Amino acid sequence: MFKAEFFSHQLQFKLPSGTSRGILKSKPTWYLKIWNTTNPKIFGIGECSPIAGLSIDPIEKIDTTLQKLCNKINEHHLVNLSLYPCVKFGLETALLDLKNGGNRIVFNNQFSKGNKAIKINGLVWMNNKKTMLESINKKISDGFNCLKLKIGAINFNDEIDLLNHIRKQFNADQLEIRVDANGAFKSTEALSKIDQLSKFKIHSIEQPIQPGQHQEMKNICALSSIDVALDEELIYTPINESHDLLEFINPNYIILKPSLIGGIQASKEWISNANKLAIGWWMTSALESNVGLNAIAQLTGEYSTDIPQGLGTGEIYQNNIPSFLELNQDQLSINHKLKWDFNSLKK
Numbered sequence: 001m002f003k004a005e006f007f008s009h010q011l012q013f014k015l016p017s018g019t020s021r022g023i024l025k026s027k028p029t030w031y032l033k034i035w036n037t038t039n040p041k042i043f044g045i046g047e048c049s050p051i052a053g054l055s056i057d058p059i060e061k062i063d064t065t066l067q068k069l070c071n072k073i074n075e076h077h078l079v080n081l082s083l084y085p086c087v088k089f090g091l092e093t094a095l096l097d098l099k100n101g102g103n104r105i106v107f108n109n110q111f112s113k114g115n116k117a118i119k120i121n122g123l124v125w126m127n128n129k130k131t132m133l134e135s136i137n138k139k140i141s142d143g144f145n146c147l148k149l150k151i152g153a154i155n156f157n158d159e160i161d162l163l164n165h166i167r168k169q170f171n172a173d174q175l176e177i178r179v180d181a182n183g184a185f186k187s188t189e190a191l192s193k194i195d196q197l198s199k200f201k202i203h204s205i206e207q208p209i210q211p212g213q214h215q216e217m218k219n220i221c222a223l224s225s226i227d228v229a230l231d232e233e234l235i236y237t238p239i240n241e242s243h244d245l246l247e248f249i250n251p252n253y254i255i256l257k258p259s260l261i262g263g264i265q266a267s268k269e270w271i272s273n274a275n276k277l278a279i280g281w282w283m284t285s286a287l288e289s290n291v292g293l294n295a296i297a298q299l300t301g302e303y304s305t306d307i308p309q310g311l312g313t314g315e316i317y318q319n320n321i322p323s324f325l326e327l328n329q330d331q332l333s334i335n336h337k338l339k340w341d342f343n344s345l346k347k
Contacts, residue, residue: 004034004073004094006048006066007345011289012318017125027051027287030062031345032090034073034098044098045342046090047292049259054286056235056260057084085235089263093295096264104294104324104340111301117331118300121146121178121308126153132162143329146176146203146308152184156193163200172201176308183210183232190220198225204253207231218249227252231284234270235260243273253280255310258296260286267299284310290323297325297332319344 011027028050035043048066050057065087069079081088096106110116122144124135132149139147147166151159166177179202185193190208197205204227208220211232221228230251237245239262246254254274258267267283274281283300285293297311311332314320322341324334 001037002034002073003037003040004032004070006033006063006070007031008063009289009319009345011287011320013316014318015316017316024287028059029289029292030066030087030090031291032066032069032087032094034094035102036098042098042102044094044096044102045104045291046093046095046097046295047259047288048084048086048090049286049288049292050086051260051287054232054235054260055086057086062087085262085266086259088266089259089292089295092264093292096295104291106295106298107302109298109301112298112334114334114336116301117328117333118297118311119146119306119308119330120311120327120332121148121176122330123147123310123312124149126150129154129158129162133165136162136166140170140175145174145330146178148178148180148310150182151179152181156196160196163197163202167200176203177201178203178206178229180206180231181208183207185209187213187216187220190216191223194220194224194226202226204229206255207233211236214245214249217251221249221251229253229255231255231257239266239269242270243276246273246277246279250277251279253282256281256283257286258283258299259288259292264295264299271303280307282307282309285312287312287316288314289317290314290321290325294323294325294334297334321345 008030011029013025016023016025030048032046032048033043050059052059065084069076072079076091093106097104105112111118122139124132124147185208187209194205206229209216228251234254256267256270258264271281283296285296293311293314300309324336324338326333326335
C-alpha cells in the first residue's frame with residue numbers, strides 16, 4: 001500500500017531574472033513524495049512546478065489538489081489532473097523513481113547511469129543591453145557554443161545590436177544562436193522582424209507570435225527565413241489534438257516542457273507525433289529545481305539526439321535541492337558520487 005505527502009518550497013533566485021512574465025525574484029514549487037508502507041525509508045519524489053501566467057494549472061488550487069491526490073494515492077488514476085499538468089508530471093516522476101528503487105532514477109538509460117552527457121544551450125535572460133552582453137560573453141567563456149537569447153522585451157534595435165556584436169566575434173560555425181520571442185511579435189510584423197534577424201544566421205526562433213493564432217502561425221512557418229519552433233502553442237493544446245496541430249502548422253521544431261504540457265507520457269506522445277511528421281524537437285526545463293530537471297534530463301536520455309537541449313542547470317537558485325547533476329562547460333551529466341539532500345524540505 002502506498003502513502004504520500006507533499007511539501008511546498010519557495011525557490012529564491014540568485015539574481016532577479018527577466019522572463020516574458022516579468023521580473024522573477026522567487027518562484028513556488030511543490031514536491032510529491034510517495035512510499036510503500038512496507039518500506040517507508042525508500043521513497044520516490046517528483047516536482048510540481050507551475051509558472052504563474054504561463055501554466056494552465058490554477059496555482060491557488062495546487063495545495064488542495066495535491067492533498068486530494070495524497071488521500072487517494074492508491075487510486076491516483078481516479079484523480080482528474082487534466083488541468084494540472086505540473087502535478088501530473090510530479091506524480092509520474094515520483095512513481096517511476098519509487099519503482100526504480102527510490103534513488104532518483106526515473107529512467108534506466110546511459111545518461112542516468114552516468115555514462116553519457118547531454119549537450120545543453122546557454123540561456124541569456126531578458127535584461128538591459130549591457131547586462132545581456134555581459135551574460136553572453138560569460139556563457140561563451142564558460143564553454144557554450146549554442147546560446148538561446150530571449151528577445152522581445154527590450155528595444156528591437158538593441159537586440160539587433162546584440163546579435164551584431166556576437167556575430168562580429170563568432171560566426172555560425174563557431175556559435176549557434178537560438179532566439180525565443182515568447183510571442184512578442186504581432187502577426188503583421190513577424191515576418192519582417194524575422195527577415196531582419198535572419199542576416200545573423202539564427203538557428204531558430206521560438207514562438208514568434210502569441211499562441212492560438214494557428215492560421216497566422218502556419219503562414220509564418222511557410223514563409224519564414226528562419227526555422228520556427230512552437231513553444232507556448234503546445235501548452236494550450238490538448239494532447240489528443242497534438243497531431244492535427246502539428247500537421248496543420250507544420251513547424252520546423254517543437255519545444256517540450258513536461259511540467260507545462262502534461263508530463264512524461266504527454267511529452268512522449270508529442271515526440272511520437274513530431275517524428276511521424278519529420279518535425280524536430282528538443283526538451284526544455286521550465287524553472288524547475290534539480291528534482292524536476294533530473295526527471296526531464298533522464299527523459300531526454302531515452303532518445304538518441306545530438307541537438308543541444310534547453311536544460312537549465314538550476315544554478316539560478318540560492319536554495320536549490322543538492323543533487324547528483326553536474327555541469328561541465330555545456331555538458332550536463334550525472335555523477336553518482338554526488339548526493340541528494342532533501343533536508344531543506346519541511347511540511
